[in-house]
Amino acid sequence: MSTLYEPALHINDVNYSMGDVHILKNITGSFPKGKITTLVGPSGAGKTTLLKLCNGLISPTSGDIFIHDKPISSYEPTELRRHVGIALQSAPMIKGTVYHNLALPMELQGRKLAEQDAIAILEDVGLDKLFLHRKTNDLSGGQLQKVSIARTLNNRSEILLLDEITSALDRSSLHEIEELIVKINRKYGTTIIWITHNLEQAMSIGDYTWVLMDGQVIETGESDLLKSPMNEVVRQFVQGGAE
Amino acid sequence: MSYLTLSITLIFVIIPLLLSKTLRLGLEKDTIVATVRSIIQLLAVGYILKFVFESENILYILLMVTLMIAAATHNARKKGKAIEGITWKIAVTLVFVEVLTQSILLGFQIVPPTAQYIISISGMVIGNSMVLSILFLNRFTAEVETHRDETELILSLGGTPKQAIHRQLINAIKASMIPTIESQKTMGLVQLPGMMSGQIIAGADPIQAVQFQLLIIFLLLTTAAVSSVLLGFLSYPSLFNQRMQLLKGKF
Ligand SMILES: Nc1ncnc2c1ncn2[C@@H]1O[C@H](COP(=O)(O)OP(=O)(O)O)[C@@H](O)[C@H]1O
Ligand SMILES: [Mg+2]
Numbered sequence: 001m002s003t004l005y006e007p008a009l010h011i012n013d014v015n016y017s018m019g020d021v022h023i024l025k026n027i028t029g030s031f032p033k034g035k036i037t038t039l040v041g042p043s044g045a046g047k048t049t050l051l052k053l054c055n056g057l058i059s060p061t062s063g064d065i066f067i068h069d070k071p072i073s074s075y076e077p078t079e080l081r082r083h084v085g086i087a088l089q090s091a092p093m094i095k096g097t098v099y100h101n102l103a104l105p106m107e108l109q110g111r112k113l114a115e116q117d118a119i120a121i122l123e124d125v126g127l128d129k130l131f132l133h134r135k136t137n138d139l140s141g142g143q144l145q146k147v148s149i150a151r152t153l154n155n156r157s158e159i160l161l162l163d164e165i166t167s168a169l170d171r172s173s174l175h176e177i178e179e180l181i182v183k184i185n186r187k188y189g190t191t192i193i194w195i196t197h198n199l200e201q202a203m204s205i206g207d208y209t210w211v212l213m214d215g216q217v218i219e220t221g222e223s224d225l226l227k228s229p230m231n232e233v234v235r236q237f238v239q240g241g242a243e
Numbered sequence: 244m245s246y247l248t249l250s251i252t253l254i255f256v257i258i259p260l261l262l263s264k265t266l267r268l269g270l271e272k273d274t275i276v277a278t279v280r281s282i283i284q285l286l287a288v289g290y291i292l293k294f295v296f297e298s299e300n301i302l303y304i305l306l307m308v309t310l311m312i313a314a315a316t317h318n319a320r321k322k323g324k325a326i327e328g329i330t331w332k333i334a335v336t337l338v339f340v341e342v343l344t345q346s347i348l349l350g351f352q353i354v355p356p357t358a359q360y361i362i363s364i365s366g367m368v369i370g371n372s373m374v375l376s377i378l379f380l381n382r383f384t385a386e387v388e389t390h391r392d393e394t395e396l397i398l399s400l401g402g403t404p405k406q407a408i409h410r411q412l413i414n415a416i417k418a419s420m421i422p423t424i425e426s427q428k429t430m431g432l433v434q435l436p437g438m439m440s441g442q443i444i445a446g447a448d449p450i451q452a453v454q455f456q457l458l459i460i461f462l463l464l465t466t467a468a469v470s471s472v473l474l475g476f477l478s479y480p481s482l483f484n485q486r487m488q489l490l491k492g493k494f
Contacts, residue, residue: 018491073486077488093396
């Protein structure tokens with residue numbers, strides 16, 4: 001990967017194990033500031049684990065992750081997690097309405113979210129304002145993903161980690177969300193790290209792409225690499241399509 | 244009651260034994276063990292209490308209360324094995340509740356400072372506090388397990404452990420207190436509380452027995468609330484580490 005860019009986040013020889021299971025193996029690399037990096041790889045490769053490490057939900061067994069040349073362990077966890085926002089793969093919700101969920105990031109800091117602002121956020125992710133006071137239990141998978149994205153965006157993080165946020169969306173919603181994320185990236189210079197199993201999306205959205213397999217980074221480079229991967233295993237993965 | 248009349252009461256043990264034998268319930272052995280154990284344990288406690296009441300020595304009272312707290316802690320800790328340091332957290336809760344209630348009772352001279360009162364009331368307070376601790380721990384561990392996702396979500400958005408576990412903590416505290424409050428609503432209607440019945444049988448004035456029972460009811464409300472809340476706030480931090488991460492495999 002080009003070193004011309006300032007890294008927003010640098011990963012240095014990170015390993016992560018749970019018990020005897022070695023989930024991430026010697027991960028090293030940088031995510032360029034203000035760019036979109038897509039993360040692809042078979043399920044179980046360790047993509048989600050890598051994002052949780054960056055957000056500080058878990059800590060590496062060895063190695064370190066740096067932001068502004070300081071290890072993330074030196075930041076206050078709450079501060080780090082606001083700076084490096086994450087939209088979790090399962091789009092979990094707290095009990096209550098869409099509004100309660102959208103307001104959560106503010107509420108955690110003792111602030112309120114004005115209803116007008118909440119409606120504007122809903123429109124950004126393509127949900128009608130009628131949804132604002134719906135119980136989240138009544139929403140579809142795709143609608144939950146939209147609420148989850150909107151909620152994470154409310155922290156206005158400088159680095160955004162997105163974990164398969166469009167997997168349950170129909171085609172038109174998918175493009176709407178892609179446009180929104182690209183807009184945020186361009187407008188605020190937000191660094192984006194985006195896990196997707198949609199290889200087409202990984203190429204069209206990404207500036208750079210990492211291919212993870214079995215806990216290792218197999219190939220990295222500009223997202224076009226997926227058109228003609230150097231590595232034989234990656235080529236097979238790409239040809240086999242996403243799983 | 245003489246030991247002769249007491250022996251006659253064994254008829255009440257023979258009836259279930261006969262039933263068990265005829266219907267092949269297979270409960271004979273358990274019934275006999277239970278009978279023997281209750282005879283030995285209660286007689287032993289009776290003689291110990293008699294000795295302590297007669298001596299009126301503050302050291303013996305303290306020793307008795309300490310033993311009760313130790314036994315109650317030992318009993319309750321099994322439910323919270325997953326929580327680090329649960330033993331001392333339960334012990335602290337029981338000691339706090341005991342000191343708080345006795346200070347109020349003796350401080351305002353609600354009851355006389357005799358071994359008879361201190362030990363009987365301590366037994367009720369500590370016993371109830373133990374039950375509340377068990378109810379709380381059962382519910383709390385279940386809540387934490389079912390709502391892991393929510394806890395992780397709140398942490399991921401920059402919430403503190405306290406914010407991330409708040410709903411589960413409140414739910415468990417409420418759930419553990421409900422039986423105490425509910426049973427007190429029907430008190431006297433559905434059942435006469437055991438202690439009141441005992442006093443009335445022993446010849447006490449029913450109105451006085453009721454007054455005393457009311458005192459106990461109010462006392463147990465405090466016991467329930469303070470036990471759950473204190474144990475809750477002592478317990479939740481050990482589910483997280485210094486980096487505000489939810490510890491894996493705790494529950
Ligand atoms: N909480 C967990 N307990 C045990 N194993 C886990 C846990 N989380 C993830 N893993 C294992 O770690 C590996 C990587 O998981 P994950 O990071 O979710 O992969 P991906 O997001 O690429 O599908 C998988 O083999 C998974 O089974
Ligand atoms: Mg995943």
